[in-house]
Amino acid sequence: MREVVIISGKGGTGKTSLTGAFAHLAAKKVICDLDVDAPDLHLLLRPAHQREEEFWSGYEAKIDPELCERCGTCAAMCRFGAIHENDSGFRVDPLRCEGCKVCVAFCPADAIEFPQKHCGNWYVSSTRMGPMVHAQLFPGEENSGRLVMVLKQQARELAESRDLDLVLCDGAPGIGCPVISSLSGTDLAVAVTEPTPSGRHDLERVADLCRHFKVGFAVIINKCDLNPEESKRIEAFCRDKDYPVLASLPHDRIVTEAMVQTLVVTELPESEFSRELGRAWEQIEALLGR
Amino acid sequence: MIVSVASGKGGTGKTTVSASLTTIWGRPIVAVDLDVEEPNLHLFLHPAMEGNETAYIKIPVVDESKCTYCGACSDLCQFKAISVVNQLVMTFPEMCHGCGGCMAICPEKAISEGRRELGEISWGSAGSAGFLMGRLRVGEAMSPPLMRQVKARLNAMAAGGSRDVIIDAPPGVSCPAVNAVIDSDVIILVTEPTPFGLYDFQLAWEAFCPLGKPMGAVVNRAGVGNDQIYHFCQDKGLPILAQIPFDRAIAEAYARGRIITEVSSDIERIFIDLKEGIRHLAERRSSKEAAHA
Numbered sequence: 081m082r083e084v085v086i087i088s089g090k091g092g093t094g095k096t097s098l099t100g101a102f103a104h105l106a107a108k109k110v111i112c113d114l115d116v117d118a119p120d121l122h123l124l125l126r127p128a129h130q131r132e133e134e135f136w137s138g139y140e141a142k143i144d145p146e147l148c149e150r151c152g153t154c155a156a157m158c159r160f161g162a163i164h165e166n167d168s169g170f171r172v173d174p175l176r177c178e179g180c181k182v183c184v185a186f187c188p189a190d191a192i193e194f195p196q197k198h199c200g201n202w203y204v205s206s207t208r209m210g211p212m213v214h215a216q217l218f219p220g221e222e223n224s225g226r227l228v229m230v231l232k233q234q235a236r237e238l239a240e241s242r243d244l245d246l247v248l249c250d251g252a253p254g255i256g257c258p259v260i261s262s263l264s265g266t267d268l269a270v271a272v273t274e275p276t277p278s279g280r281h282d283l284e285r286v287a288d289l290c291r292h293f294k295v296g297f298a299v300i301i302n303k304c305d306l307n308p309e310e311s312k313r314i315e316a317f318c319r320d321k322d323y324p325v326l327a328s329l330p331h332d333r334i335v336t337e338a339m340v341q342t343l344v345v346t347e348l349p350e351s352e353f354s355r356e357l358g359r360a361w362e363q364i365e366a367l368l369g370r
Numbered sequence: 371m372i373v374s375v376a377s378g379k380g381g382t383g384k385t386t387v388s389a390s391l392t393t394i395w396g397r398p399i400v401a402v403d404l405d406v407e408e409p410n411l412h413l414f415l416h417p418a419m420e421g422n423e424t425a426y427i428k429i430p431v432v433d434e435s436k437c438t439y440c441g442a443c444s445d446l447c448q449f450k451a452i453s454v455v456n457q458l459v460m461t462f463p464e465m466c467h468g469c470g471g472c473m474a475i476c477p478e479k480a481i482s483e484g485r486r487e488l489g490e491i492s493w494g495s496a497g498s499a500g501f502l503m504g505r506l507r508v509g510e511a512m513s514p515p516l517m518r519q520v521k522a523r524l525n526a527m528a529a530g531g532s533r534d535v536i537i538d539a540p541p542g543v544s545c546p547a548v549n550a551v552i553d554s555d556v557i558i559l560v561t562e563p564t565p566f567g568l569y570d571f572q573l574a575w576e577a578f579c580p581l582g583k584p585m586g587a588v589v590n591r592a593g594v595g596n597d598q599i600y601h602f603c604q605d606k607g608l609p610i611l612a613q614i615p616f617d618r619a620i621a622e623a624y625a626r627g628r629i630i631t632e633v634s635s636d637i638e639r640i641f642i643d644l645k646e647g648i649r650h651l652a653e654r655r656s657s658k659e660a661a662h663a
Contacts, residue, residue, distance in 0.1 A: 091380010219577030
């Protein structure tokens with residue numbers, strides 16, 4: 081089984097629109113949306129949920145005001161500034177609580193509860209492109225990396241059980257916790273970038289990240305005509321580092337048009353954009369050895 | 371006044387808005403890049419850097435000669451960063467959140483503080499504006515601890531509120547994004563009128579609402595997509611403080627690293643009006659607070 085993750089570093093370069101098109105072009109795959117924080121792929125693929133599971137992860141401290149003796153040990157020991165005293169006693173700010181349990185362990189009055197948190201839900205669904213595994217972390221929640229690991233595991237098991245040989249993943253922006261989780265055990269990361277100072281800067285960081293974790297790396301330049309000189313600089317960077325450039329796609333409103341129609345670009349009438357995407361997908365298949 | 375520029379969806383124009391506001395703000399200001407995973411604000415403001423420091427998180431170092439393998443540390447650790455198995459104690463520094471629990475609970479005082487590098491904090495000035503940014507070390511998974519340290523330095527730079535602050539926040543709506551905006555007075559949500567833009571905007575609105583701070587929207591690339599975002603804002607009583615038209619000249623200026631207020635006086639006007647809108651939002655809030663007091 082092979083696994084490819086579409087990432088970008090910078091947000092808004094077109095990861096999800098391209099992943100949707102690749103889902104249309106790829107055979108025998110499970111589709112997986114690993115951007116659990118702000119997932120969008122479902123808006124194109126309109127999945128029908130077949131299985132829904134709750135994601136419980138991490139804990140949160142809660143002070144019982146009846147038992148609290150207001151000694152202040154918890155607030156003094158909390159390194160996250162999550163505990164403050166007001167008129168009604170000490171209180172944990174759930175948005176700052178890291179779930180480390182230090183206050184619970186050191187409270188002399190045993191006044192702090194530590195319930196587990198329901199952080200989101202995940203789904204196994206069917207779509208017109210094939211089976212899909214996806215999730216929604218509740219807004220403001222943490223542990224996105226752990227949820228990414230759950231989704232990857234589910235997607236792999238699903239592929240195995242249905243005799244499919246590819247997991248195609250849409251990743252998150254950035255280079256932090258959820259992105260690092262999405263790279264674990266992956267054969268290839270395809271970075272979608274754009275010829276802007278931010279696009280190139282963020283591409284270089286996400287390339288370093290993939291090198292750090294020894295994941296294969298290839299690049300697609302989207303909106304390549306916005307700044308042709310910057311596109312050339314990105315190409316030179318890729319040549320220098322031996323990263324294949326799979327496609328250079330023009331800035332084209334059909335991407336947004338497809339999105340508004342809840343379709344993927346390759347479902348619209350054929351265009352130069354979709355032909356270039358088709359060639360990119362063939363190269364991805366080749367890099368994956370399919 | 372602290373203004374956070376956030377978004378939900380990435381690539382909607384947070385950095386463009388932050389950079390433009392900084393240049394036309396007209397009052398003492400510090401611009402802060404809290405998107406420590408992919409900081410970009412410096413690429414547009416071109417600050418003259420004046421200093422930097424490496425940021426660390428405190429992690430456990432075990433003195434095995436004192437350890438009795440009682441397991442109190444690993445029982446407490448919620449992050450699987452320290453583990454005791456029979457006569458062996460192991461630490462996994464990259465998992466550590468730096469809570470200090472293991473050091474405090476060890477009955478033998480066998481655990482001391484080591485450190486893991488989180489990244490770099492650097493500062494300087496862009497014209498008359500102060501500038502501050504964090505840059506996460508590539509391979510480091512946790513951005514909130516670095517963001518907390520950037521904010522600690524910000525408190526010194528903002529000189530007790532005599533300078534306003536513009537925060538360029540990370541995308542998304544989970545812990546890093548909430549961490550970025552949590553101390554601000556006003557939150558500006560930048561979006562685009564597309565289905566992706568709307569969906570992530572709704573998530574951001576849900577995530578930030580519990581903070582109880584005044585919020586306003588900036589619609590970027592107005593004219594693409596559809597008009598659902600306007601219905602949503604109307605439903606929620608969320609003011610649209612600015613609309614930046616979809617215009618290739620703007621996209622190309624951005625692609626060349628320019629601040630888009632330079633494109634035309636019309637664009638500059640949009641940001642001057644946005645600045646006024648932000649000040650009104652903040653003033654409404656402080657007059658409300660005064661009424662409560």
